Amino acid sequence: MTQNQALRADGPPAGTGIAVDNPATGAVVGEVPDTSAEEVAQAVERARRAQRGWAELDTRARAAFFARGRRWLLAHREEIADLIVEENGKAREDAVVEIVYCASAFAYWAKQARGLLARTRIRSLSPFVLGRSMYTRRVPRGVVGVIGPWNNPLLNSFGDAVPALAAGNAVVLKPSEQTPLTALLMERMARECGWPKDVFQVVTGAGATGRAVVDTVDFVMFTGSTRTGRLVAARAGERLVPCSLELGGKDALVVLADANLERAVSVTIQGALSNGGQMCTSVERVYVEEPVYDAYLTLLRERFRQVTSGRPAGLGSVDVGAVTFPPQLAVIQDHVDDAVRKGARVLAGGHTPEGPGRFFEPTLLVDVDHGMKCMREETFGPTLPVMKVADAEEALRLVNDSTYGLQASIIGSDMKRARRLAERFEAGCVTINDAQTNYMALGLPMGGWKESGLGVRHGAEGFRKYTRLQAISTNRFPMRRDMHMIPYEPSAYRFVLRLVDAMYGTGLRRRAK
Incomplete structure (x- = not known):
């Protein structure tokens, strides 16, 4: 997840008010106290x-x-x-x-x-x-x-x-x-x-x-x-x-050659653009096996260009809203510009539109590689880089070539193959033919590996x-003195050794035969 200001020293002096704005309009919608340490x-x-x-x-x-x-x-x-x-x-x-x-x-x-x-x-x-x-x-x-x-x-x-x-x-x-x-x-x-x-x-x-x-x-x-x-x-x-x-996260999605491409594109767009791509579990990089790359990309490009973006005005008004955190716009633009300088192509979007509010166009990038920021650093915005791979093994290597390990997704029809691949991913959670839906399963643990966190929620x-955790041990039938207590008696400890041998040693070996 992108920079949270929870412990940063910048910001207004403690005790003053903090203005809250609407990212879609720039209008101030409220003010809250900057609570002091004493409070x-x-x-x-x-x-x-x-x-x-x-x-x-x-x-x-x-x-x-x-x-x-x-x-x-x-x-x-x-x-x-x-x-x-x-x-x-x-x-x-x-x-x-x-x-x-x-x-x-x-x-x-x-x-x-x-x-x-x-x-x-x-x-x-x-x-x-x-x-x-x-x-x-x-x-x-x-x-x-x-x-x-x-x-x-x-x-x-x-x-x-x-x-x-x-x-x-x-x-x-x-x-x-x-x-x-x-x-x-x-x-x-x-x-x-x-x-x-x-x-x-x-x-x-x-x-x-x-x-x-x-x-x-x-x-x-x-x-x-x-x-x-x-x-x-x-x-x-x-x-x-x-x-x-x-x-943080840099969640990957792998499209296998046997994937249902309609499902693959639907999951990709939802995973990448829901909440404007501003999710720790957003799909931020896609690897597609070569046999289906062209067909997948053609469909993805068509669907990407249908995504609407702008000021929310009720259900069905837009698919992608504003960029909430002001400095994030610069990060998103930097990642896109860096990719283009290094040879990537923009198939959709790529810019901040004119007008009020903080927005970035839903952006589709191709011809990307791991030398680009968009494939290695957390972008946290409505962008999606797509990379062609020779096979699932190459995809696995690239998925794991990251300092992050929060979530990942696989799209494919062979469930046995997909599960084997999922278990080799270095990520806290892997979804197959889905993205992010695991978060609504409160019984399923969700937590990051590597630099994506410690512990889990859910x-x-x-x-x-x-x-x-507290442990309680109760001696229900206490004697005046147990045989192992001081002063030590050799006969008691010889008995203990015979008992241990019967439980864990020769007695077990005889029973095993």
Whole structure:
């Protein structure tokens, strides 16, 4: 994901207001406080007090609060979508996806929390613990700090708060200073739904606010750039506070020779251009086996030129909205210009259109190679470079020739071949005949390899990271003294050795025969 300003030192002085603009028009649509470090510490302390009562509720009681939140979310979906579009500039359809995701998250984590938090009985063959009753339990970490990105102000910000809350934590959410208004709307939701006071809070601000969150909470969930993720990990490490990081991506799509080309083109365009290409899971490079390259490219070029871009004005108005983060326009243009200088051809788009707002034309690049920025660095915009490869082996080599490893996709008809290929990709998730749809499967872990992050969201692992593990061992039938205790008795230890030999040594060998 592109540069998140969560820990950067630039921005307005702490305590001043931060203006929020509409990327599609340039108009200022709101102003939020730049919360100081002292105010963040106070919010975290309030959250810590509120968390104790929240954690004492059973999972069914917390699920009841989630049900209120889900109903509120759906009842206010038009207002929420309006606000997301206004502060983010994305197509309304992309805003709807965020709402659907959070409604699903409320329902899913409310249902799964009880099982994921249940005690687990532990068995042991060790003769030293015979007769003991042992189990593990999950305990909330306390206050979880969620630092969200600007590209999905609901899905990747409040969406991460839901499982943390379901696990019994309080949450302090620091949204991007580019898109903070949606997070504040969720704070209003919590109030109007009667959630316990201070169990969910929003602190708006720039770099100093993000640093203060990392310096005060018990767990950090960060979504943003690899550069900023390193800073988060370093600061959390100094405090010995765990963190989960979803960072940059340069996700690849491979089109095999036996692919259904209509499906391949549909998946390609959706994967590359949904949310204006401003997704950590966006398809940012495509490799096509030579036998179908020409036919695929002809169809892709035709469909690419049908994509509409501009100011969102309701469902069906545009396919690609604005570029949310102002500096990103320069990055996108630089990647396109660099590719052209090095021999690439532009088959569609390639420029920033004139007029108000921040936009970049949906851009299709061919004759590209790995010497170009567009194939190696995260672009985070509505561009797509396509490269011809001799076969799947060459595609595999190029897919893995990256510092990133978030997601990848394969389009092909031979499922056995596609799965074998997928298992050789150096990526946290691989979809076959799909792109990005895995994100809606909340039971499926999603996390990056290499410089794409640490830890996962979703799945049991993505939920349990918000908990601490405690082990309990109980001696149900304690004797005055166990045979292995001091003072040592040789006969006792000779017995232990015979028992170990029977369990793990000659006794096992005899049974094996």
